[in-house]
Amino acid sequence: MRIxxxxxxxxxxAKLIFLALPTAVVGYxxxxxxxxxxxxxxxxxxxxxxxxxxxxxxxxxxxxxxxxFLPTFALLIAAMYTLYLGLDKYETGEFDAFFIARQxxxxxxxxxxxxxMGWGWLRIRYWAVMxxxxxxxxxxxxxxxxxxxxxxxxxxxxxxxxxxxxYVVFTAEQIYNYKDKSARFWWFLTRRLAxxxxxxxxxxxxxxxxxxxxxxxxxxxxxxSGKEGQNSMLKKNKDNSxxxxxxxxxxxxxxxxxxxxxxxxxxxxxxxxxLPNPLYLTAFYFxxxxxxxxxxxxxxxIPFNDLFEPDPSKIPLFNTKQDSSVIRNSxxxxxxxxxxxxxxxxxLSPNTYLAPNVGFFVQPITIEKDFRDQFRSAYRTKSxxxxxxxxYFVYNVPNPEIKKFQEMRFEVLREVKGYEGVDxxxxxxxxxxxxxxxxxxISELARRVTDxxxxxxDKVLAIRNYFLSKDEHGERLYQYTDNPGIPDLPNASKLMxxxxxxxxxxxxxxxxxxxxxxxxxxxxxxIAVGFLTEDRSDKNKGWYWYYANQAHAWVQVYFPGYGWLDxxxxxxxxxxxxxxxxxxxxxxxQPPKAWLxxxxxxxxxxxxxxxxxxxxxQFVFHDKEYKTAPPTEMTLDxxxxxxxxxxxxxxxxxxxxxxxxTAVSYSEAMKKLEPAQGESATALLxxxxxxxxxxxxxxxxxxxxxxxxKPPVTEKEKETPISEILYxxxxxxxxxxxxxxxxxxxxxxxYLLRHRSSxxxxxxxxxxxRTACYYLHMCxxxxxxxTPMQYARQVVDPQxxxxxxxxxxxxxxxxxxxxxxxxxxxxxxxxxxxxFLAQARKGIKFSSRVxxxxxxxxxxxxxxxxxxxxx
Numbered sequence: 073m074r075i076x077x078x079x080x081x082x083x084x085x086a087k088l089i090f091l092a093l094p095t096a097v098v099g100y101x102x103x104x105x106x107x108x109x110x111x112x113x114x115x116x117x118x119x120x121x122x123x124x125x126x127x128x129x130x131x132x133x134x135x136x137x138x139x140x141f142l143p144t145f146a147l148l149i150a151a152m153y154t155l156y157l158g159l160d161k162y163e164t165g166e167f168d169a170f171f172i173a174r175q176x177x178x179x180x181x182x183x184x185x186x187x188x189m190g191w192g193w194l195r196i197r198y199w200a201v202m203x204x205x206x207x208x209x210x211x212x213x214x215x216x217x218x219x220x221x222x223x224x225x226x227x228x229x230x231x232x233x234x235x236x237x238x239y240v241v242f243t244a245e246q247i248y249n250y251k252d253k254s255a256r257f258w259w260f261l262t263r264r265l266a267x268x269x270x271x272x273x274x275x276x277x278x279x280x281x282x283x284x285x286x287x288x289x290x291x292x293x294x295x296x297s298g299k300e301g302q303n304s305m306l307k308k309n310k311d312n313s314x315x316x317x318x319x320x321x322x323x324x325x326x327x328x329x330x331x332x333x334x335x336x337x338x339x340x341x342x343x344x345x346x347l348p349n350p351l352y353l354t355a356f357y358f359x360x361x362x363x364x365x366x367x368x369x370x371x372x373x374i375p376f377n378d379l380f381e382p383d384p385s386k387i388p389l390f391n392t393k394q395d396s397s398v399i400r401n402s403x404x405x406x407x408x409x410x411x412x413x414x415x416x417x418x419x420l421s422p423n424t425y426l427a428p429n430v431g432f433f434v435q436p437i438t439i440e441k442d443f444r445d446q447f448r449s450a451y452r453t454k455s456x457x458x459x460x461x462x463x464y465f466v467y468n469v470p471n472p473e474i475k476k477f478q479e480m481r482f483e484v485l486r487e488v489k490g491y492e493g494v495d496x497x498x499x500x501x502x503x504x505x506x507x508x509x510x511x512x513x514i515s516e517l518a519r520r521v522t523d524x525x526x527x528x529x530d531k532v533l534a535i536r537n538y539f540l541s542k543d544e545h546g547e548r549l550y551q552y553t554d555n556p557g558i559p560d561l562p563n564a565s566k567l568m569x570x571x572x573x574x575x576x577x578x579x580x581x582x583x584x585x586x587x588x589x590x591x592x593x594x595x596x597x598x599i600a601v602g603f604l605t606e607d608r609s610d611k612n613k614g615w616y617w618y619y620a621n622q623a624h625a626w627v628q629v630y631f632p633g634y635g636w637l638d639x640x641x642x643x644x645x646x647x648x649x650x651x652x653x654x655x656x657x658x659x660x661x662q663p664p665k666a667w668l669x670x671x672x673x674x675x676x677x678x679x680x681x682x683x684x685x686x687x688x689x690q691f692v693f694h695d696k697e698y699k700t701a702p703p704t705e706m707t708l709d710x711x712x713x714x715x716x717x718x719x720x721x722x723x724x725x726x727x728x729x730x731x732x733x734t735a736v737s738y739s740e741a742m743k744k745l746e747p748a749q750g751e752s753a754t755a756l757l758x759x760x761x762x763x764x765x766x767x768x769x770x771x772x773x774x775x776x777x778x779x780x781x782k783p784p785v786t787e788k789e790k791e792t793p794i795s796e797i798l799y800x801x802x803x804x805x806x807x808x809x810x811x812x813x814x815x816x817x818x819x820x821x822x823y824l825l826r827h828r829s830s831x832x833x834x835x836x837x838x839x840x841x842r843t844a845c846y847y848l849h850m851c852x853x854x855x856x857x858x859t860p861m862q863y864a865r866q867v868v869d870p871q872x873x874x875x876x877x878x879x880x881x882x883x884x885x886x887x888x889x890x891x892x893x894x895x896x897x898x899x900x901x902x903x904x905x906x907x908f909l910a911q912a913r914k915g916i917k918f919s920s921r922v923x924x925x926x927x928x929x930x931x932x933x934x935x936x937x938x939x940x941x942x943x
Contacts, residue, residue, distance in 0.1 A: 077301055078239055081932040083247065084136045087193050090243050092132060093808060095189065095203065096125035098236045102210055121804070123179045127186025128193075135194045148187060158889040185616045193244075200244035204237035305579075305601070305623035315421040316355050316601055320580045320625060321367040322566040331620040333420040334447075335659055338428070338605070338614055339412045340457070347473055348613050350463035351411065351428035351455075352626065352638055356381070358599040361584070363506050366566055368584060368599055368625075375497050378402040378636070380431045384451040387436050389734050389770055390669030392692050394433040399456045402430045403498075404635015407484070416447040416660050420618075426602060427453040429461065429628065429636060435695065438736075438768070443660035444719060449686045450660075460484060461638055463605040485529035488631045489592065501764035502596035502630065505588065509677065510568055514585070515592035517571065528595050532629055539582065539641050539930040550575045550582075582642040583625045596630040601639065608656055617656040627819040631907030666735040668693050668764065670706060677727050683763055684708040684727065686735060691753075694746060698753035708735050717771040733771035741765055816850055816931040818926075827905060832898035840905045844876065847909060849934050850917045850924045860884075872915035879904045 100121035107117050131283040135141065151876040156176055192199035211233035306314045313335055340349045356379055358368035378401040382393045411428055416439065420426075425434060433454035439447050460481045464474050491499060507513050522531040522536045541552045556570065556577040567588075570581045583599045590597040604624040605616050626640040670691035677684050713735075715722050742765065749754055823846055827839035845855065848868060861884065864876040882897050893901065913921065924930065 081935065082929065084132065084194070085929060085932050088129060088132055089812075090247065091193050091200070091240060092125070092128045092190065092239065094236060096121060096128065096186075097804060097849070098207060098232060099124050102207070103230055118804075120178060120182050123182040124186040124189075127183035128190040129186075131187040131190025132194055136193050141191055141195070145187065145191070149184065156180065157401055159684055193479045197248065204241050207233050207693050208237050250355055259662055279312065279361040306620055309421055313419050313421040314416075314620060315424055316623060318356065319367050320358065320601070321365060322570075322580055322584065325415075329620045332418050333618050333620055333622075334415055334417045335615060335617045335656075336416070336426075336605075337414045337659065337662060338616060340428075341354055341614075342473060342477060343459075345473060346613065347471075348607055349477075349497065350607050350616060351413075351457065351461060352463055352600070352602060352605055352624070352640075353413070353415075353426040353618075354429045354431070354600050354602040355424060356601055357628070358601060358625070359502070362507050363508065368580065368789055374404060374497070375501050376401040378430050380425070380427070380434075382425050382434045383423050384425055384434055384436055387434065387451075388671055389436050390437065390666045390692055390736055391671070391690075392433065392435045392695055392697055394454075396432060398430055398432050402456065402635045403630070404458060404633065406633045408456055408635075409459055411455050411457040413453045413455065414450065414662060415453065415839045416443075416450045418447050422449045425451075425453070428455040428457050428687065429600065429638065430457070431455045433695070435692075437666070438663050438770075439575075440661040440663060441719075446657075447660060458634060458637055460634060461605070469758060482529055482533065485631055485634065485637075486527050488528055489526075490528070491596070491632060494596075499594075499596060502598060503591045503594055505591050506647065510565055511588060513568065514571065514588045518589035518592045522593060523587070528629070529630065531595060532590065535586055536639075536641055539586075539643055548643065550577075550643050552576075552578065552642065554578055556581065570867070579625045579642045585625050586627045586639075586641045590627070590629065598628050598636075599625050601625050604640070612656075612659050615656075617660040664738040665743075666692075666736050666738060667742040668735075670708075670735045670764075671734075672732070674705070674727060674729055674731040676729060676734070677724065682710045682724065684724075684735075684766075684769075685795050693742075693756065696747060698756065700753050700757070704754070704757055706735075706757065706760070707763045708766045708769075709761075710769070713766045713769055715769045715771065722771075727769075727771070731771050733769050735764075735766045736768045736770070737765055738767045739765040813926045815928050818925060819931060820846060820850070820925065832901045833893055837879075837886045837893075837901050840879070840901060841883045843905060844879075844908055844912075846934055847912065850927065851912070852920045852924055872912050874908050874911045874915075875904075876908065879908070897912045 100117055103117040104125075105118050107120075110820075134144070156173065158663070189203070191205070196202075305316060306322065307317050309315055314331065325565055336353065338348070338351055340351055341347060342349045356370055358370060359374050360369040360371045361367070362369060378398045380395050380398045413427055414437070415426055417424075425431070426432075431453050433452075435452045437450050437452050462474075462477065462481075464478065505515070518535070522534040523533040525531040541549045543549050547636050553576045556566075556574060567581070567584055570577045571585055587597050587599055592746070602624065603618050603622045604626070605618075607616065624640075626638060626642065628636045628691040629639055630636050668691060670686065670688045672686045672688040673688075675685040677685050684707070686706050686708055688700055688706045689703045689867070690697065690699050710724055713724075715724060715727055717726075741761065745759060820843070823839060823843040826834060827843055830839055841860075845860075845863075849855065853867065853871070855867075858866065861877070861880050864880045868874055868876045879900065882893065882901060885891060885897075886893060
């Protein structure tokens with residue numbers, strides 16, 4: 073009978089430990105994945121998992137008291153909604169209130185979901201089947217969203233949910249079917265679960281081990297293959313913008329999309345003609361190759377780093393950022409010129425900087441108001457470009473001017489006979505070849521293909537001709553395809569398969585093969601990543617449109633004196649492979665050149681004279697940046713100026729003292745006032761007109777101006793290491809386990825606190841009795857079926873030598889006789905507990921005391937003991 077009375081507590085505890093706790097851990101893994109794709113969650117999976125776990129745990133304990141579900145759940149929803157409505161009363165900032173409301177919504181949804189989950193574990197027989205199904209479906213959605221590209225990634229994403237799904241169904245049935253919920257229940261359940269985990273992990277591990285080759289082949293074939301809106305060169309961000317991936321793996325398929333990313337105006341033409349000379353736009357380089365995964369990667373420690381990588385989104389409007397060191401590191405000075413490019417982004421990430429090789433300057437610019445719905449940001453670049461570079465790389469085109477340019481280019485480069493005198497570290501880095509024997513076959517192929525070529529450029533052309541060659545049937549030996557397939561043998565090299573067998577691939581295949589063929593010949597080379605430029609328009613010369621399927625990789629070859637030059641050996645880069653969804657649109661109107669952009673704080677506004685006094689902290693004049701320390705006042709002539717706040721034009725009367733903003737001048741007067749060499753900001757300001765003519769003023773939003781110190785939320789660049797995820801999960805488990813182990817002692821401390829704070833004539837006898845009985849129960853001396861008096865007289869006092877029987881007489885008098893205690897009895901109550909516990913500790917083994925007060929199951933059983941009976 074007593075065992076049955078303890079059954080509910082044991083069953084509840086078992087469901088919390090063996091069902092709810094693993095569910096919370098798996099929920100954390102899923103939330104980690106979901107956080108990667110929804111910026112509103114703020115990458116806070118641990119806190120969100122705790123919300124979910126709290127809802128589940130509280131709900132399970134709550135419904136253990138047989139409360140009805142629908143009315144209580146409705147009350148919970150109503151309470152959370154009421155609290156949500158009251159949030160705006162405590163937050164004065166509009167944006168603070170918005171973000172806090174979103175965070176509260178996330179917490180409330182997760183807590184409510186956990187609450188529903190906790191109720192289901194207690195009340196519904198086959199709840200585990202439903203939970204397992206939902207978890208597995210969620211896992212499949214996460215994998216599909218995450219585009220898993222490695223076996224390890226696939227296993228880490230799917231295996232926990234698979235094991236959990238089987239485990240939770242098995243465990244729920246074991247808890248339900250085993251009717252005896254005494255101590256034997258825990259031994260039975262622990263033994264069964266340990267056996268289950270050993271068998272399931274061994275079975276799953278065996279499948280992975282024996283079928284790992286097939287799994288790897290499948291992942292290689294489909295992983296990273298892309299979906300609508302993605303391809304292997306691009307990644308889609310949380311804000312639906314696109315960015316270039318900083319690696320490229322040779323996969324079995326390449327996904328494409330026709331999303332328009334941006335348009336650009338490239339101010340570059342063939343000499344003495346109006347014929348546009350387009351240039352490829354470079355983002356970064358691949359200089360490393362992982363032979364195990366066949367992945368091209370970036371390297372931050374390249375020698376003579378000539379890569380300029382600003383973040384245009386973090387540079388104030390019309391301010392400039394430039395780096396002349398990249399020009400020095402490009403190691404090329406012959407036939408160089410500065411080319412300006414303007415980039416107008418539609419869905420390209422605002423953080424991405426693109427420019428022809430070598431970019432060294434960036435300046436965010438405005439977009440004309442008629443085009444602001446179409447384009448989200450814009451910037452101007454400058455590049456130190458070789459006159460030998462062009463988007464017309466090495467393949468013949470019908471235009472005679474272009475053919476003439478190509479031949480002239482090759483003749484100039486034939487002056488380079490070799491690489492004597494080039495820095496040894498530079499040569500060693502850019503001609504590095506992996507030691508794997510399979511790369512020896514590439515070297516043999518390169519020597520065979522270039523056996524009649526003597527100069528570096530002729531060897532490049534020989535490799536070009538090899539990729540353009542035809543077989544004995546007159547068909548092209550190499551073909552461009554987005555689906556080159558995978559080798560028949562698992563783990564075989566895709567690069568070798570491309571060169572030796574199927575001869576089909578996309579840009580990464582051609583660029584990778586060309587890279588290693590050139591390096592094996594001692595020719596420094598690297599892979600450039602960015603966008604190929606196609607001249608499709610005959611109406612808007614100099615304007616080019618870029619779609620997602622123009623993300624590209626090609627080879628750059630170094631020629632002493634001339635620097636790095638672009639060469640694209642990918643065959644079939646024509647319209648049939650990169651069709652656009654519609655004709656290129658109308659390019660945006662180019663804003664006039666800003667000669668002055670002054671950033672500062674408004675000090676005074678005179679609407680009658682139409683002037684503004686601004687305290688200027690820094691300004692850009694003729695593309696040179698000047699700092700003013702301390703800030704200097706500048707009077708602005710606003711007669712023709714347009715003032716914008718949040719991209720909306722406002723009258724001058726609405727400009728207020730304290731507003732922050734940027735004043736821009738396109739005037740001819742400021743154009744003619746050129747800065748002298750080495751002229752300081754102070755000297756230059758003295759030469760400005762008394763009232764500087766201003767054309768536009770861009771005011772910052774007040775909420776942004778006052779909160780500009782807030783750190784920006786940035787997307788994680790790297791995948792969180794698996795070890796960190798495991799450590800976090802183990803930390804959660806350890807924390808929960810520690811809580812359960814400390815729970816019995818926390819209850820004891822609570823009883824002692826209540827005893828100490830009560831009065832001898834009041835509730836102190838009761839708390840002394842509860843504390844004594846709880847302590848003895850936890851130390852392995854339970855009352856069982858005995859009455860309290862029998863327990864004291866027959867068990868406790870004889871075994872421990874205490875005076876519990878004498879105290880029980882006083883306690884029972886107080887409880888049942890309802891008589892006030894005498895002063896002597898109050899004195900005995902006051903002095904009973906401390907000596908009793910000290911005497912009990914002497915009679916109880918140390919191990920029984922320590923481990924007894926760490927037993928949460930024994931603690932729970934104390935609260936389901938039968939009601940006290942008068943002894």
